[in-house]
Amino acid sequence: MxxxxxxxxxxxxxxxxxxxxxxxxxxxxxxxxxxxxxxxxxxxxxxxVPNTLARSLVLGSNQTLALVITNPSNPLYAELISGVEVRARQHGYSLLLLVTEESTENERAAVEALLRSAVDGAIAVPVQSEHEHWRRLNRAGIPLVLVNRDIPELDTDFVGVDNWRGAYDATRHVIARGARTVWALEEDLPITTIAERIDGFHRALDEGGLPSAARDVVAVPTRRYESSALPWQAEGAYTLCRDLIAERGAPDAVITGNDYFALGLMRALAELGYRVPDDVLVTGYGDHPYAGFVSPSLSSVRLPGSQIGAAAVDLLLARGEEPTDQPVKRRIAPTFVARDSTARGATTPDATATA
Missing domain, CATH: 1.10.260.40 (lambda repressor-like DNA-binding domains)
Known part of the structure; x- marks a missing residue:
């Protein structure tokens, strides 16, 4: 740093x-x-750094932290905002929120605004397509903590979900319940969170002895570039899966990258005459509030959004006191919540399920 x-x-x-x-x-x-x-x-x-920030540092602190996120409607980020705000307030800081809508141009503008502002540090979910503007923030000496998505090229602290573990646990769970052909249903977006989940998916299948022919990664066309307000929609997964399953038949299980995709998938399966969980096991990701109330109730990976937000603030404030320390990379494990959509008798031991 x-x-x-x-x-x-x-x-x-x-x-x-x-x-x-x-x-x-x-x-x-x-x-x-x-x-x-x-x-x-x-x-x-x-x-x-422009003089507005320099003057605030001479006075000690402006008691303001910035949070730069891609999309506030994402349930994980809604929890993240709450976690950051609560922990910042506990330390006497106010919060400045900037939204990029998955746009590199908007992200650059946000960084320029931070360079001109009297903020004491920044927490950011990066778009990940470019990072030179984040280097400028680092060079300016403004403490930065990345959350959810890391940029390995930057000498910067990071706190996020252990997405590899989340997908690994979900995949291991369905294998333990007899699944021998498994799909991963993910958004077609080049970000590390998705890549990490796919890696965890493949590792669980490798350990379960399932060959390459028994697995597939199905990419749902992203709608984030059209509107960040609705990053995921059940409709895209429903349409894609309806056509794909009608052509190829259904696998034993599908591990989805978010709960919206799971809803679309389950509708497609029902229309094609497949029953969940009798014919196909389905897991979600995010454990949104409705997951326990749909029929069948959805097994899902619960994400520690508030915990990540609080940890990011703690790390940011510690970084402000020790600016020359080596960067910290911390991943917080999610929790797999088993419900009716995977309620089939386990054929092998499985320690991933929780009530």
């Missing part, structure tokens, strides 16, 4: 006095336009 760039750093780089650099960046007339531009260019290159 890099320390905050100071006026002295800019001055030393140019061989000028701190007073000259300070006057130039403040727009004072005593500095020539050419020198002012040279100083501004060097300040931008080094990632010097």
């Amino acid at each position: 890099m320390q905050r760039v100071r006026l002295k750093d800019v001055a030393d780089s140019l061989g000028l006095s701190v007073n000259t650099v300070s006057r130039a960046l403040a727009g004072k007339s005593e500095v020539s336009p050419a020198t002012r531009q040279r100083i501004q260019d060097e300040a931008d290159r080094l990632g010097y």
Whole structure:
């Protein structure tokens, strides 16, 4: 982690006095336009923080944390917001929320806003398509903690769900109940959370001795680029699965990447004459509030959103006190909740299910 760039750093780089650099960046007339531009260019290159933030640091703290997320309607992120806000308030901080809607352009604009603002640190769910703007935030010395999606190229702290474990446990659960052909139903989006779940899915199948021909990853076309307000819809999974199962037949089990997809899948199965769980086992991901009330009730992976939010705030505040420490990477395990959609007698021991 890099320390905050100071006026002295800019001055030393140019061989000028701190007073000259300070006057130039403040727009004072005593500095020539050419020198002012040279100083501004060097300040931008080094990632010097604008004076609004510098003044707040001189005073001690502005007592404000920023949370940058892709989509507030995602139930996990709704819990994350609550967890961050509650823990921040406990420490006397207010919360600034920025939403990117899975847009790199919006994300860059959010980072620019943070560089101009007097925030004490930022927590972010990154879009993951680019990361140079996050490097600028790091160079500016503003503490940053990534949540849910990591960017390994950045020297940055991370707190997220152990998505590998969530998918692994769900897959192991259906194998223990006799499934020998298993699909993973995931959104067609190139993000680490999905890649991690697919890895966990394959590992459980490998350990269960299921060959490649007995598994498939089915990608549901994403709608996030159309509207972040409705990132998942049951309709997309319903249409895709209806056509695919009518053509190929149903597998023994389907591990879905979110509960919306599970609902669409179950409707498609019912229309095609398949019964859940007698013919096909189905698991969701996220354990949304309705999961226990649909028929059959949906087995799902419960995510620790509030816990992640609180942990991110704690890590961010600790990072502000020790800016040179090595980055921390923490993954919090989710919990598999077994319900009627996988209520078939276990054929092998299974320790993943909970009430």
